[in-house]
Amino acid sequence: MAGSAGERGYRYGLTASIPLSVAVFGFGISYGVLALSVGMGAFAPVVMSATTFAGSAQFAAASVLGAGGSAATAILAALMLNARYLPLGITVAPWLEGGFWNRLLHAQLMVDESWAIAAEGQGRWNPRVLLAAGFGIWVAWMTGTVIGVLFGDALGDPSSLGLDAAFPALFLALLVPQLKSEERETSVAGLRVGASPQVVAALLGAAIALILTPFTPAGVPIICAGAACLIGLGRRS
Amino acid sequence: MPDRPREAIVTTVWIVVIVTGIGTLALKAAGPVALGGRPLPERLSGVVTLVGPALLAALVAIGTLADGQRLVIDARVLGVAAAAVAIRLRAPVLVVVIVAAAVTAGVRALAG
Numbered sequence: 001m002a003g004s005a006g007e008r009g010y011r012y013g014l015t016a017s018i019p020l021s022v023a024v025f026g027f028g029i030s031y032g033v034l035a036l037s038v039g040m041g042a043f044a045p046v047v048m049s050a051t052t053f054a055g056s057a058q059f060a061a062a063s064v065l066g067a068g069g070s071a072a073t074a075i076l077a078a079l080m081l082n083a084r085y086l087p088l089g090i091t092v093a094p095w096l097e098g099g100f101w102n103r104l105l106h107a108q109l110m111v112d113e114s115w116a117i118a119a120e121g122q123g124r125w126n127p128r129v130l131l132a133a134g135f136g137i138w139v140a141w142m143t144g145t146v147i148g149v150l151f152g153d154a155l156g157d158p159s160s161l162g163l164d165a166a167f168p169a170l171f172l173a174l175l176v177p178q179l180k181s182e183e184r185e186t187s188v189a190g191l192r193v194g195a196s197p198q199v200v201a202a203l204l205g206a207a208i209a210l211i212l213t214p215f216t217p218a219g220v221p222i223i224c225a226g227a228a229c230l231i232g233l234g235r236r237s
Numbered sequence: 238m239p240d241r242p243r244e245a246i247v248t249t250v251w252i253v254v255i256v257t258g259i260g261t262l263a264l265k266a267a268g269p270v271a272l273g274g275r276p277l278p279e280r281l282s283g284v285v286t287l288v289g290p291a292l293l294a295a296l297v298a299i300g301t302l303a304d305g306q307r308l309v310i311d312a313r314v315l316g317v318a319a320a321a322v323a324i325r326l327r328a329p330v331l332v333v334v335i336v337a338a339a340v341t342a343g344v345r346a347l348a349g
Contacts, residue, residue, distance in 0.1 A: 019331035044250045051258035056296075061253050071252040078257045082264050087288045089268030090281075096269050107266035112296070116289065123286045162341030165316030168300030169337030172320055173330045175293035198290045205291030206298035213303045221303075225295030229287035233280070 013117060013132030020113045020133075021140035023170050027055055028141045030163055032148015034059065038066030042149040049145040053138060054111060056222075057081040083223045088115050092125040109134025116174040175202060188231050197232055204228035312348065316341030 028049065035045035040062060048058055057078035064074040089107055092115065096106050106127060114134035118126045181196035193200055205225035212221035301317045302308050320337040328336070 019329055019334070022331055023334045040250050041247070044254050048254045048258065051254070052261045054261055057257065057261065061257060065250065065253065071249045071256075074249075074253045075256050075260065078253070079260045079264070082257075082261045084288075084292050085261065085264040086267055087285060089265050090272060091268070091285045091288065093268040093272035100270060103269040104262075104266050107269045108262060110265055112293075116293070119289065160342060160345060162312075162316060162338035162343075162345070164300070165313040165320075165341035166334045166338040168297045168313065168317050169320035170330065170334050171293050171296040171300060172317060173324055173333045175290060175297060176324055178289045178293065197287055201287035202290040202294035206294040209295035209298050210302060210308060213299065213308055214306055217306075221299060222292065222295045226288055226292050228291035229284050232284040232287040 008120075008126050009128045010132040013114075013126075013129035013134075014136050016117045016129070017114065017133035017136035020117070020170065021136050023166050024055070024113065024137050025140040025144040026161075026163055027167065028144020029148040030144075031055065031058055031062070032145040032150075033152055034066075034148075035062045035145075036149050036152045038062050040065065045149055046142070046145050049142050050138075052078070052082075053108065053141060054078075054082050054085075055141070077217060080217075080220060080223055084112075084226060085110065087226060087229075088112075091115075091123070092118070092127070092130060095125045096127050106131055106134075109138060111137060112171070113137050113174070116178070119178065121180065186231065201228045201231055204231065312341045312344035315344050 031049070032045055035048075035058070036042060045058075045062075048061075052058055060081050061074040061078040064077050088110060092106070092110060096103050109131055111134060114130050114137055115125075117133040118130035120126055179196070179198045179202060181198045183196045183198075184194070186193045186195060186197045186200045188200060195203075205228040208228060209221040209225040212224055216224075297317070301313050302310065304311070316337040316339075319340040320333045323333045323336045
């Protein structure tokens with residue numbers, strides 16, 4: 001049963017990942033440039049992109065190290081940003097097949113973007129799309145990082161290129177399809193709200209993140225925003 | 238003889254790279270490896286289908302408005318607003334991302 005969802009396969013996953021890969025490639029370049037500038041050397045950022053493979057966490061670790069933070073602080077910041085992969089992994093788990101190594105490979109190639117592309121709605125995920133999209137994004141992230149550390153300072157300032165705004169735009173484009181729902185109202189703590197659970201969870205998640213931003217270290221607001229999904233506790237999907 | 242501080246920094250960097258790499262894979266793989274092919278309990282799946290909207294919306298909000306621990310309104314807001322219009326017009330994701338970057342870069346260039 002696992003993995004039998006629909007006709008979408010590796011080709012679809014790879015094709016669907018291309019627009020995102022272009023953005024990830026640019027993001028990878030800016031990561032390589034930044035990591036080099038904070039003294040991580042050229043080799044360590046490339047190894048980190050291959051293994052950790054999580055942009056926001058790698059940026060967080062680099063900025064903590066650049067600010068003179070300890071290894072423990074950098075690791076904690078990065079892992080807190082990546083804590084969201086625990087629930088994301090749980091969502092795809094039932095749809096994966098095969099043994100330990102196959103599951104580990106799918107898990108490694110699961111990032112926000114490949115996870116979103118592989119989502120088929122109603123809590124279904126397509127493992128072939130996840131793998132292919134994840135691979136495409138991994139190649140883009142690695143290539144970008146290598147170019148970033150190789151050319152370093154020769155490239156322009158990422159913020160003058162507007163790359164920092166490309167990312168929320170990308171996440172917004174990923175969010176919109178996930179808001180589709182047949183439900184028209186949500187009951188939250190006994191109150192009826194005239195919007196779908198997806199929309200309520202999104203608004204609540206954004207609000208939690210913004211409220212916590214001034215008071216908590218980077219990464220914590222995003223983890224806490226995940227708690228907005230608890231409004232689904234009383235719901236049948 | 239290499240100078241000590243530099244050596245210490247290099248060690249710190251590699252500790253971060255290795256531990257973060259292992260920790261991240263553990264977080265990613267915990268569900269797939271431990272849960273196996275079993276479906277989620279219905280009660281839980283009602284919750285996990287909402288994880289995506291909640292986290293993606295948080296990433297949008299933080300990416301648009303946060304600058305470190307401060308909330309600021311700057312060129313990114315116009316860039317993301319332009320992206321929202323592009324999404325509304327059913328533009329491909331690549332166009333959405335380019336519109337956001339171009340508008341943001343343009344506003345920054347105009348503002349000096």
